[in-house]
Amino acid sequence: MNTAKSGVHLVKNPDIVSRARGILLHEADEIRQLADRIGNAFEAAVRMILECRGRVVVTGMGKSGHIGGKIAATLASTGTPAFFMHPAEASHGDLGMITAEDVVIALSNSGESDEIINILPAIRRIGARVLSITGREDSTLSRESEVHLSAAVSHEACPLGLAPTASTTAALALGDALALCVLDSREFTAEDFARSHPGGNLGRRLLVRVKDVMRTGEAVPSIHEQATIQEAIAQISSKGMGFTAIIDHGQRPVGIFTDGDLRRLFMQGNTHAQTPIHTVMNHQPRLLNTQQMAVEAVNMMEQYKINGFMAVNDQQQLVGAFNMHDLLKAKVV
Structure with a gap:
């Protein structure tokens, strides 16, 4: 391959393996620090989801949206009716999917994502409760939420400090913790899990009579x-x-x-x-x-x-x- 013609500049780096290990250890350390901060707000978040008589609507923009989609899928597969709503589409009609019985989980590392901030007043008028996960406790989204969970990290794993890396990992882990604590509180069983996964190996093993x-x-x-x-x-x-x-x-x-x-x-x-x-x-x-x-x-x-x-x-x-x-x-x- 002609790197000059392709515009690709390859740098020989003998420390790629050690660099990769450092990135993984950094993200693991950020999650450990996040675990130390778990407290009353997390308990309130779990109670909010348990008390929800409707569905959990997860929303987020960009990389936070990708994490939100996974959190919604994890909640749904562990007994909590949930779906992902794109915040940009919400202001163009998708807000109609939200009811007063729902809980909205909003993700934004900065807590200032315009697409989410713009739909908060409408969500409040509908009557849904708002739970936010952000990297800043003093953000607009955190202040306007009934319950706020901090997914703050000291710095991203990205060497430029730009690409969401450690922050998205922290938010994903926090979402997993939420879903599994709700699962425990509901005494969700392996057979319950299988009912949501009839096409998987577990579903076949536990549902076929x-x-x-x-x-x-x-x-x-x-x-x-x-x-x-x-x-x-x-x-x-x-x-x-x-x-x-x-x-x-x-x-x-x-x-x-x-x-x-x-x-x-x-x-x-x-x-x-x-x-x-x-x-x-x-x-x-x-x-x-x-x-x-x-x-x-x-x-x-x-x-x-x-x-x-x-x-x-x-x-x-x-x-x-x-x-x-x-x-x-x-x-x-």
């Missing part, structure tokens, strides 16, 4: 307890699940017979095609209710070294069956 993965109807391998080994082999072969359920006249599972059981019998040399299945079946099958979480089956498979399960309803009747392949297909594993 046995009834969602099991095979039903004719796809379920089953024979009556008076059947023979020959009939069991036919079911195992035709249904392709590696086992067959053994049921009584009430459709209740009383045993299970697997292809592993079959191999062991032939190795022992003490079986015949017409042998009654109830004499050789496993009389203690592992059963799961259709409403149980599918992830429970994964745990039991690992614990008991088994590959298939029978699913029963509340009357303990056989209604389905599934194996590891079904769990893999549903991406529970």
